[in-house]
């Protein structure tokens with residue numbers, strides 16, 4: 001079934017290894033070339049539905065099965081009356097290219113010959129005009145940096161900003177598992193992912209190059225193909241988030257909603273803790289206590305007088321069982337901050353660690369003691385690092401973290417036996433049991449100081465209200481959804497972190513009201 005991937009429905013995500021298993025199992029059970037027939041037909045169907053006015057269609061076909069999908073689509077589109085030309089990439093001559101084709105693609109090539117499909121070798125310096133380019137150069141078989149002829153063709157294609165590009169399976173040059181671009185990568189208008197969604201289409205530095213995202217599972221869920229390997233991750237959707245949110249209207253009194261206690265806000269950074277506290281209050285916490293570590297900090301937040309500003313001792317003692325602690329926003333790295341972190345780690349309350357709490361865990365002289373205390377915790381514990389904080393905790397580099405965000409999140413969750421929210425576009429959430437989710441909501445409006453503090457406060461509020469670590473998924477989803485809602489309503493600027501919680505609350509209301517079905521072509 002052909003489905004538009006949006007924010008409504010959660011979707012399983014499969015890495016290349018799992019996809020290969022599915023392919024192999026299907027090849028054993030189905031008549032020859034069935035999956036490629038289905039893949040090519042799906043591409044042609046989407047091309048016609050999504051680009052109905054595209055008359056001239058150029059198909060760029062690599063020498064693998066991704067190219068084979070392109071050939072099958074080309075045949076269908078020519079039969080549908082489109083002006084189709086195929087350009088082969090991956091050989092000096094057409095004969096050389098054809099000799100390299102694997103069996104399924106070689107079958108597609110014989111079909112294309114029988115159909116008298118116009119086909120020639122691609123010349124990167126002479127890419128003809130078209131209304132639509134089908135990018136069937138490279139799929140999940142990409143190995144290493146894109147080689148010269150293909151890379152030059154991709155560069156020429158990307159320079160055609162006036163034409164639409166539909167990528168088959170994934171934008172050529174994109175690593176399906178990690179979302180990194182290998183030297184050159186197609187910038188697609190739309191991508192039709194085949195069989196399953198890949199991690200690299202959901203997170204990673206180049207994942208946004210896929211454009212609008214579509215999926216066709218090629219009916220592998222029916223019949224004998226039902227026994228699929230477990231997905232590597234789940235892309236979050238509203239249907240998964242909705243049941244994770246508490247019903248605040250049912251709270252009998254403020255004690256039932258859960259309390260949040262925030263510790264942070266050292267000199268020069270008091271705003272971070274206040275932003276987290278305000279977010280917790282707006283996301284429904286019954287009571288929010290904030291300890292500002294700056295000794296000269298004000299005693300009240302005049303813009304949010306509902307926050308109760310107290311000293312650290314008051315927040316770290318007599319912690320009720322419906323209370324979530326949050327340590328770190330603007331906390332600084334000094335002894336007072338470290339002492340609070342140590343006491344919070346020793347508590348039995350649910351705990352969210354952000355910003356400087358993560359930096360203390362990674363860098364302080366006492367890091368090994370703090371880390372041991374972290375690993376020993378039995379209560380819910382969530383780390384919310386951005387890539388630099390994750391790199392420090394993993395004793396790695398930002399580049400290495402960004403090269404494989406799923407692995408980095410999983411490694412952190414395993415190393416510290418807790419939940420991890422690896423932030424950035426396509427936030428990755430990993431549980432101690434090594435389950436992984438990828439968030440697809442959000443935009444560059446969130447790239448503003450303090451938006452991480454708001455997220456941390458929201459995570460704490462939802463954990464306090466539900467008592468469930470999985471509420472973290474809801475906080476991340478709402479945080480991104482808020483930025484999208486703002487952008488749709490008011491445009492690409494003007495939002496600061498302080499605005500975010502209100503928009504999160506509105507997104508929450510939208511979510512409760514929504515009852516939509518997936519788009520189908």
Ligand SMILES: NC(=O)C1=CN([C@@H]2O[C@H](COP(=O)(O)OP(=O)(O)OC[C@H]3O[C@@H](n4cnc5c(N)ncnc54)[C@H](OP(=O)(O)O)[C@@H]3O)[C@@H](O)[C@H]2O)[C@@H](O)CC1
Pocket residue numbers: 023027035036039040062063064065066067069090100102104137138139140141142143144145146147150168169170194195
């Ligand atoms: N089989 C099936 O049942 C189904 C398969 N399906 C489809 O097949 C796709 C996977 O096909 P695949 O495994 O043939 O790999 P593919 O992505 O075409 O790449 C291999 C080609 O790329 C080349 N190449 C590699 N690296 C390169 C580089 N760095 N720079 C330049 N070139 C490079 C490599 O050349 P070689 O290294 O072998 O010389 C070879 O020519 C999958 O994404 C989906 O679209 C669907 O139809 C579902 C059913």
Ligand SMILES: Nc1ncnc2c1ncn2[C@@H]1O[C@H](COP(=O)(O)OP(=O)(O)O)[C@@H](O)[C@H]1O
Pocket residue numbers: 355386423424425426427441442443444445446447448449450451452453454455479480
């Ligand atoms: N382009 C983007 N798309 C989606 N989310 C983003 C984007 N840029 C930033 N974010 C989100 O914004 C937040 C920024 O957090 P962080 O880096 O800790 O900021 P700060 O420390 O200033 O509060 C994270 O939740 C991150 O995932």
Ligand SMILES: [K+]
Pocket residue numbers: 066135136137138139167168169170171172
């Ligand atoms: K492709």
